Amino acid sequence: MSKDVTKENASVNEKSSRDKMVSGSAWMTGGSILSRLLGVLYIIPWMAWMGTQDVANSANALYMVGYTPYALFLNIATAGVPSAIAKQVSYYNALGEYKISREIYKKGLQVMAITGIVAAILMYMIAPFIAANSPTASVSDGTQVIRSLSWALLIIPCMSVTRGFIQGHHTMAPSAISQFIEQLGRVIFMLAAVYLIRVVSDGSVVNAVSASTFGAFIGAVFSIGYLLYVIWRKKPELDINVANSRNKISVSTNEIFKSIIKTAIPFIIIGSGITFFQLIDQFTFAPIMNAVSDMTAKQIENNYAIAAGNANKLIMVVISLAGSMAITSVPLIADLLARNKMADVRAQMSDSIQLFFFIMLPASIGMAVVAKPLYTVVYGYSAFGASILQLSSYMSIFLGLFVLLGSTLQAANQTKRALVAMAVGLVVKLVVQYPLLAIAGTHGMLLSNIVGFGATTYLMLRAIYKMTHLNIGFLLRRLLLMAIITAAMALVVFIVQQGMYRLFEPKDRIGSLINMGVSASIGGFVYLYAALKTRLADRLLGSRVAGLRRKLRIK
Structure with a gap:
């Protein structure tokens, strides 16, 4: 009789985990898709108001010169925090230690406030160096754009802590909604700014791009305001949980700090994986193309803008699907590990991988098939741009799988294997970058990403198999x-x-x-x-x- 009850409970728990995964993924996917779609749709009026297609492409290249290093600094300041906090909160909640969960949130806010300030100052200071080594026609313009983004680093880290705390309670809706609010505020501000600067005042392109990138700060203000409102609404429930906390585990302030940092650093490194690959492109594309082709500096800048900017914005819509599933799976896996349910961990990982391909395959392959009309709608007709988007769509499968598997391994306390896999991928990328650019031109940049991420995802899948013995x-x-x-x-x-x-x-x-x-x-x-x-x-x-x-x- 007891065995039957145990089996029944196991079945209920498995269904519960799967339901949480599907429901959480649905919320996070919906929020990510809406946010990414806004990030794509704004491009149409944004580029039209910038001027001619050449001027618009130059503006987009300048935009990417700022956003790629900003993404790295943002990852350093925040990337690991939502998942790390979610993992820690979910773990202690599963043990009934709600008081520790609240302390983790408070200490996390303190840590992130400091890292945000440091990251903002550092990015502001080294902006000239980054601009000087990027494919942009003007170092001063690149510096101005990069510095305009540093302000957002003051707010976003604390916003990320709050998202992680909410996710740790297996509540994904507020995070998804806050993402949409952040993107909506950013897009409205940047479009209004570009229209006033370029159309009404006939101002400079660099001022219009700088105002656009400053929109990240505006969006963050709206997002954190909403999240604080959610915390205020949930406070009675959270207070009841703390009052009923088991308090059987004692964790000091220093231990909490160490726990957050120890958990967050690997998430930061893995979360910066795609950005590391993009930085390799940003710093090596122009020198290599100068050496292996007869392209002018303007052509190199435009090709970089199309491959790293135009196509990237579109494929990030489908890559965000993987990010949504990763965000959902991390607290679930942490919860199952806390209760030592390895069979359920194996089932959860299998479900995550299957759900990823179920959504990602039709999304990426579908985008590849409609690449020509899609590129024309967003950026105007370009046979070269369409071919770049098509190859980028295939590449997005490997990028998305990297996002999912990296987070999954870390949630399962397999951080070292995840880091080694990513390091191998980066080395492979560096090794094949020159020959592939020489052979395939701009397309070689994407091919080197496929080879690099392919090596990384293979090693990650092998690590998951060794741990769980997936079927x-x-x-x-x-x-x-x-x-x-x-x-x-x-x-x-x-x-x-x-x-x-x-x-x-x-x-x-x-x-x-x-x-x-x-x-x-x-x-x-x-x-x-x-x-x-x-x-x-x-x-x-x-x-x-x-x-x-x-x-x-x-x-």
Whole structure:
């Protein structure tokens, strides 16, 4: 009898973890997609108001020169904190030690306030050095843009601590909503600023770009205001938890600081992984292209803007899907480890990987198929830009898998293996960067990322297998089914797209929008229908999809 009860409880716990994963991923994915879509849609008026396409591309290159190092400083100041705090809070909450969880949040705020100030000052001071070694026509312009971003570092670290604290309670909605509010505030400010500077006042491009990047500070103000409101609303509930805390574990202030820092540093390094790869491109692309090609400085700047800026903004929409699942899985895995439920940890990791490919494969491959009309809609027609976006879409699978697996390994206390895997990938990237740029031109920059991240994700997957002994055969069968369904979807989208080109001129923006909308919608329906027909959606998302099948009359 007791064995039956144990099995029943295990089944309930497994379903609970899966439900939390699906629900949390849904919230975080929704917030990320809306935020990323805003980050893509603003580009259309932003570039139009900047001026001609060449001027707009130069502005975008200048924008990226500032944002790539800013992303690194932001990661140093914050990247590991939400996941680290979420992991620690979830762990102690699972033990009933709510008082320690609150202390972790308070100490985390103190630590992040200090790191934010230090990061902001450091970024402001070394801005001229970064600008001088970046593919930009003017060092002074690059310096101005980089410094305009340093202000956001004063606020965002504390905002990240608050997000992590809320996530540690397995509540993902506020984090998702705060992301959207942050992006909305940023986009409204930057578009208003660019319109006033470029259209109304006919001001300089560098001032318009600097105002755009300063929008990160404005967005952060709105976001942290919302998060503090959420904490205020939840305070009665949190106070009750603290009052009922078991208080059987004693943790000193120094231990809390050490715990936060020890947990956060690896998350910071792994969280900066994509940025490290991008910095290699920022500092090596121009020198290598000068050596292996006869391109002018202007052509190099424009090609860098298209590959590192234009295409990157679009693929980050799908990469954010992996980030959403990673954010959701970290506290769940930490919770299961705290209760020593290794079988559930293995199931959770398997579910995370399957859910990743279930969403990521159709998103990335679909983007690759509609790359030409998509690029035309956002940036204007460019055969080169479309080819870069297509290759970037394939690359996004490896980047997204890196984000998910890196966070998963750290949540499972396999930090060293995650760091070694990333270090190997960076070395591989550095080794193949020169020859691939020499052979494939600008496309070589993306190919070197695929090779580097491919090596990293292979090592991470091997580390997860050694720890959990995942059923590889089962995983491969599931992935094969997803690949077949995705291939069928891509074929349908390609056929529809070619038919649409007979009705609309490929270089026309409106025609491309209609083409993309129709072909992507049909492709999405094909994938959804196949996933429901094969019961793949049921196995990954649970019984909640049964109602959708009934509505669509799929047996």
